[in-house]
Amino acid sequence: MSIEIHQKSARWSDIDLEAIAGMAGRATFERLGLDAEAVSLAILATDDAEIAELNAGFRGKPVPTNVLSWPATDLAAAEPGGLPAMPRADVFGEIELGDVAISYDTCAREAKAAGKPVSDHVTHLIVHGLLHLLGYDHIRDPDATLMQGCEVEILGKLGIDDPYWEKDGA
Incomplete structure (x- = not known):
């Protein structure tokens, strides 16, 4: 697995993003059989x-967000709730997935609000971004159900609680 990390904010030095991305990537790819x-x-x-x-330029939304993804290939399913296509290796046997951007500021703010470790939230957002690269989405309800189910399963195998579960009184 080759993950090229471009660290543009010094705040990321508090987190071992390379280790988190590697762990999240291996778990995601194993779950999907890649x-x-x-x-x-x-x-x-x-x-x-x-x-x-980036959000303004690519999505027309000039506000911060936690994670953005740019897949190398559109693998999305045509039917709501359908499984995305599997990526294909190139002639060299490599699978180029695309690019993910993640904001430390938004991630840290969201983790604090949810009362969870920043590293767990970063792991969740990396898994989320990777699933987007692999054709998963959450625009249509059946697609969101499929994507969130994958996220919860992958994170559970990594010992991270379901990020979509709301505590009583929350």
């Missing part, structure tokens, strides 16, 4: 200012 060693992708570890610019 050979992790054949996969390559890039992660931009940035801040709210830069991710807001």
Whole structure:
């Protein structure tokens, strides 16, 4: 597995993003039956200012967000709730997935609000971003159900609680 990390914000130095991305990647690819060693992708570890610019440029939303993804290939299922297509290796046996950007500022703020460790939330967002690269989405309800189910299963295997479960009184 080749994960190229571009750290653009010094705040990321508090987190071992390389280890988290590797762990999240292996768990995600194992769950989906992909050979992790054949996969390559890039992660931009940035801040709210830069991710807001990216969000404005690519989605027309000039506000910060936690994670953005740019898949190399559109693998989305045509039917709501359908499984995305599996990525194909190129002539060299490599699977180029695409790029993910993640904002430390938004991630840390969300983790604090949820009362969970930043590293757990970063892991969740990396898994979420990887699933987007692999054709999963959450726009249509059946797709959201499928994607969230995968996320919960992958995170559970990593010892991370269901991020969609709300505590009583929350």
